[in-house]
Amino acid sequence: GAGVSQTPSNKVTEKGKYVELRCDPISGHTALYWYRQSLGQGPEFLIYFQGTGAADDSGLPNDRFFAVRPEGSVSTLKIQRTERGDSAVYLCASRAKRGTGELFFGEGSRLTVL
Amino acid sequence: GEDVEQSLFLSVREGDSSVINCTYTDSSSTYLYWYKQEPGAGLQLLTYIFSNMDMKQDQRLTVLLNKKDKHLSLRIADTQTGDSAIYFCAEIPRGSTLGRLYFGRGTQLTVWP
Numbered sequence: 001g002a003g004v005s006q007t008p009s010n011k012v013t014e015k016g017k018y019v020e021l022r023c024d025p026i027s028g029h030t031a032l033y034w035y036r037q038s039l040g041q042g043p044e045f046l047i048y049f050q051g052t053g054a055a056d057d058s059g060l061p062n063d064r065f066f067a068v069r070p071e072g073s074v075s076t077l078k079i080q081r082t083e084r085g086d087s088a089v090y091l092c093a094s095r096a097k098r099g100t101g102e103l104f105f106g107e108g109s110r111l112t113v114l
Numbered sequence: 115g116e117d118v119e120q121s122l123f124l125s126v127r128e129g130d131s132s133v134i135n136c137t138y139t140d141s142s143s144t145y146l147y148w149y150k151q152e153p154g155a156g157l158q159l160l161t162y163i164f165s166n167m168d169m170k171q172d173q174r175l176t177v178l179l180n181k182k183d184k185h186l187s188l189r190i191a192d193t194q195t196g197d198s199a200i201y202f203c204a205e206i207p208r209g210s211t212l213g214r215l216y217f218g219r220g221t222q223l224t225v226w227p
Contacts, residue, residue, distance in 0.1 A: 004156070033213055042118070042202050042217030043157070056211040091156065095213050101145070103213055105156035 002026075004106035006092050012112045013082055021077040021109045025094030032075050033103060034067055035091040043091055049075060082113045118218035120203055125224045132190040134221045136203030141184055143205040147215065148177065148188045151200045160188070160201075190223075198225045 005024040013019055025032050031050055035043035045059040049069045057067070064082075069075040079086055089110050093103040119137040126132045138146065147162040163170045163177045163186075170177045176189040186203055200222050204215040 031213060035215075040219065042204070042219050043215070044217070045214045048211055048213060056214065059214075093157075093213070101212060102159050102162075103157075103215070105158070107154065107156045 004092055004094055004104055006106040006109050008109055009107065010110045012114065014114050015082060015084060017082050019079045019082055019111060021090050023075045023092030023106060025073065026104055029094035030097050031095040032069060033093040034077050035093065037089045037091055084113050087111055087113045118203055118205060118216055120218035120221045122219065123222050125226065126193050128193060128195055128225055128227050130193055132193045132223055134188045134201050136186040136218055138184050138186060138205045140205060140207035141181060142208035144208055145206045146179060146186050147204040149202040149204060151202065193225050195225045195227055198223055
């Protein structure tokens, strides 16, 4: 696609529920990143994929968070047993293998846990 | 942990210059970035500077880098109402994963007509 696409744009769920957030990167971009932006804060790194594998997942806050990218394109961020503190905007970005190294961000998925 | 500092708010009148300041943490950071975020939109890369440069100019944007003081600034000349947004400073410390950015909290720029 023309840009990074994220769905859903908004998700409201109840505490304890399971949530999946999807990211469709720019076609041909091999690197994919997930960031989380809490209200009034800058984005914080969660995980980085190079191809299908997670090259750096050290930003995931705990084992309730998991992400996959099975075919090296679309990625899904999965959050189990959601907590109110998980409420944030989850941003996805992709990067071309060559070029300036610029990250292209999607518009984000706003997650609200009631 | 990394802690990039920015002032939270800046207000200017249309046509004036804006200067947004940032203090970063790692004097060995190889890349420093300025991102813009408009309401309901994703982050947009405005400009970046390599650590071996002191200044970079791109149309209305001027980036100044003071490595000794770990200080980065973004100057927007002839600021327009369309420049109203949140501006984030970000660094990639030496040894960090490529693309793993450490962001400040952002500076909300308001431009008055």
